[in-house]
Amino acid sequence: MECRSSVDIFTEWDIVAARQLGRNEAKSIGFGTVDQARITTAISELARNIYLYAGKGNIKIERTYDNNQYGITIIASDEGPGIADVRKVMNDGYSTSGGLGAGMPGVRRLMDEFNVQSEQGVGTTITAVKWLR
Amino acid sequence: MNMRIPILKLGDILIVSIQWELDDQNAIQFQEDLLNRLHSKNARGVLIDLTPIDFIDSFIAKVLGDVINMSSLMGAKVVITGIQPAVAITLIELGIRLENVMTALDLENGLDKLQIELEA
Ligand SMILES: Nc1ncnc2c1ncn2[C@@H]1O[C@H](COP(=O)(O)OP(=O)(O)O)[C@@H](O)[C@H]1O
Ligand SMILES: [Mg+2]
Numbered sequence: 001m002e003c004r005s006s007v008d009i010f011t012e013w014d015i016v017a018a019r020q021l022g023r024n025e026a027k028s029i030g031f032g033t034v035d036q037a038r039i040t041t042a043i044s045e046l047a048r049n050i051y052l053y054a055g056k057g058n059i060k061i062e063r064t065y066d067n068n069q070y071g072i073t074i075i076a077s078d079e080g081p082g083i084a085d086v087r088k089v090m091n092d093g094y095s096t097s098g099g100l101g102a103g104m105p106g107v108r109r110l111m112d113e114f115n116v117q118s119e120q121g122v123g124t125t126i127t128a129v130k131w132l133r
Numbered sequence: 134m135n136m137r138i139p140i141l142k143l144g145d146i147l148i149v150s151i152q153w154e155l156d157d158q159n160a161i162q163f164q165e166d167l168l169n170r171l172h173s174k175n176a177r178g179v180l181i182d183l184t185p186i187d188f189i190d191s192f193i194a195k196v197l198g199d200v201i202n203m204s205s206l207m208g209a210k211v212v213i214t215g216i217q218p219a220v221a222i223t224l225i226e227l228g229i230r231l232e233n234v235m236t237a238l239d240l241e242n243g244l245d246k247l248q249i250e251l252e253a
Pocket of ligand 2: 045
């Protein structure tokens with residue numbers, strides 16, 4: 001069972017739109033306020049990374065159902081420069097833009113599942129899932 | 134949506150209540166406005182109330198952290214009030230610590246704390 005909606009990321013306004021979409025979706029799936037904040041924050045981090053490092057891309061929000069469990073899936077994809085060393089960017093504090101370097105490791109901790117697929121010169125797709133408990 | 138965050142003055146304390154979601158532009162504007170007001174009003178304390186804020190990402194956290202550090206550089210004490218439980222939890226999970234800053238549960242406690250600090 002799947003139900004998806006998405007936001008194209010071009011400007012910082014789209015970052016706001018993506019996290020509002022995510023929060024509404026999380027709320028309607030039945031996530032509590034703490035998980036709503038986790039999901040909203042994760043979307044914000046991924047959308048801002050697209051905006052900062054790839055220029056443009058897309059955030060998809062899917063309602064997921066698997067193994068008798070409901071959840072929400074965030075798919076952040078772009079055709080930007082890609083990530084040269086995925087291990088490095090998962091370290092707290094690593095940033096190439098003078099940021100806090102908290103986005104990637106933070107999203108991994110905020111969500112239950114986290115997967116990065118990236119190829120230099122091709123782009124990046126990050127999939128993150130939160131399960132409803 | 135260029136909405137400036139209002140900055141109120143009470144004695145030698147500046148009070149800011151962040152009422153809506155900050156976007157990048159508003160965040161940077163807020164940083165500048167607050168530091169300018171600190172300078173022109175000779176304020177010694179800053180209270181930033183976050184009660185209505187339901188999430189903080191690393192970008193907003195950086196803006197807040199920078200404001201706190203810049204205010205300290207200018208000799209002002211800063212107190213942050215009203216951080217919601219969900220916000221506190223996600224900030225820690227993001228790995229973000231707001232250092233060099235006093236916190237208080239609500240505006241009233243925050244004002245008390247600042248007052249005591251300024252009299253010391
Ligand atoms: N979608 C992306 N495309 C290319 N590089 C990325 C992408 N997302 C993250 N990165 C790289 O990973 C680094 C760490 O990202 P993050 O943890 O969000 O911290 P920050 O954004 O503060 O630098 C970034 O500085 C950037 O070099
Ligand atoms: Mg980031």
